[in-house]
Amino acid sequence: MVVGLAPLGPYAAAAWSLVHGLAGLYWALGGAGYPFGPVPEDRSTGSVLEPSPAAVVGPIIAALGLAGAVRGVLMARSRPVGGGVTLGYYLRRRGTCGYCARG
Known part of the structure; x- marks a missing residue:
């Protein structure tokens, strides 16, 4: 991995x-290229979302994508709680975990 x-x-x-949120917004407003629209039977993939209309699924994709983008930036800007100490490290230090205390 490149450290920089x-x-x-x-x-x-x-x-x-x-990008997914903006695509969902585009599809919700009637844009072309919606990937889950109805298709001919010989090109069907069996996807659960395949027959769903863009007017219903587009806003859901937009909301989840935009919320994910906001949450992703907030998570990237925050520092980890506890200085990166994991539950496994904590249990190993306390010796309360039978598996971790061996050794």
Whole structure:
């Protein structure tokens, strides 16, 4: 992994979520290219979302994508709680976990 690009990962994930949110908004407003519309039987994939209308699923995709983008940026800008100490480390130090205390 390239160390210099590691801090950009959470922002890239938030940007990808934003793209999905904007695509959902575009489809909700009647834009072309909605991937879950009805298709001919010989091209059917068996997806649960395949027959769903863009007017119903588009706003849901938009809301989840935009909320994910906001939450992703907030998570990327915050510091981890507890300084990165995990539950496994805590249990190992206390010796209360039978598996972790061995050894």
